[in-house]
Amino acid sequence: MKPPIFDYVKVSTVEEATAILADSSKEAVVIAGGQSLLPMLNFRLAAPEILVDISGIEALKSLIERDNVVTIGAMTRHVDLGSSPIIARHFPVITKAVTHIAHLAIRNRGTIGGSLCHADPAAELPMMALLLNAELMVAGGKGPRTIAAKDFFQSALETDIQEGELLVSVSLPLLPPNTGWGFEEVSRKSGDFALAAVSAILVVNDGEISEARIAVAGVDETPRRMNGAEAMLRGKMLDDDHLTAVCETIQSEINPETDLQASSNYRRHLIGVLTARVLKDAFAGAGGIFE
Ligand SMILES: Cc1cc2nc3c(=O)[nH]c(=O)nc-3n(C[C@H](O)[C@H](O)[C@H](O)COP(=O)(O)OP(=O)(O)OC[C@H]3O[C@@H](n4cnc5c(N)ncnc54)[C@H](O)[C@@H]3O)c2cc1C
Structure with a gap:
């Protein structure tokens, strides 16, 4: 399949x-890594008049830690996120999640901004944004405005x-001391989108869970x-x-769809299986002793 005809502009500033x-005379869309947008153009699911290539904006490529916050530029590619020592130190759950994103060739081009804005329901980085x-x-x-991750993802492929x-x-925001994490995903084959994925953060103090995120x-x-x-987890120990x-x-709180890949029940x-694994990992990583 070939994309429809479009104009192309490569910009160097935000x-x-x-x-x-902002120019409403022509429909313009951003292209970052192109790993989701180009397939959509090729399948004629999108037909913008102009592609605005943001890959030349250096300001969008930084990854910095300051005042207990790590800020990641939207043009940070998956491969750089996955190999960042700052991310490995503060958010090893992201380092693990990135290994599940597609294949190396796609991780070399795809960006965190593109993944969040594309908002695939099975993608790893939107789940990380919510978890963290x-x-x-x-x-x-x-x-300029700031949107909390919980308000950003509105529906499949739809954001705020x-x-x-x-x-x-x-x-x-950085996580407190005594934090453990877990991440598990099942896909039909390596590099496919997840059939189901679960991630968790637990903070354990004096043997009890003081903060839980799943x-x-x-x-x-x-x-x-x-x-x-x-x-249910806050203020508790973890036992069988x-x-x-x-x-x-x-x-009981999820209602997954049946599709060609897997049934709702599966x-x-x-x-259920993955949640048990990630909670045990997170609890042990935070210093908890599973009874
Ligand atoms: C075969 C294949 C397998 C894949 N498997 C996975 C997987 O397992 N897990 C996973 O998470 N992803 C997977 N992906 C998607 C991949 O991670 C993409 O890189 C990612 O979803 C989009 O990032 P991108 O930078 O390529 O964005 P693009 O394709 O350039 O853009 C995607 C969308 O986001 C918009 N956009 C991009 N950047 C911005 C911005 N800064 N501001 C506003 N809008 C923006 C674009 O306009 C477009 O609508 C897969 C892709 C392919 C082709």
């Missing part, structure tokens, strides 16, 4: 990009990004935080009975 995006309480900085439109807006960076992907129209199960109750709660089963 201001140049947002000026073109990310804030997304956007330029253009009616001025408005016409004329550009995602500039993603900020992640995020799932591949089982709803957007990645989701499992608030009910998180509340409690773990089973938490997994059953999550299984996805629900996977979520």
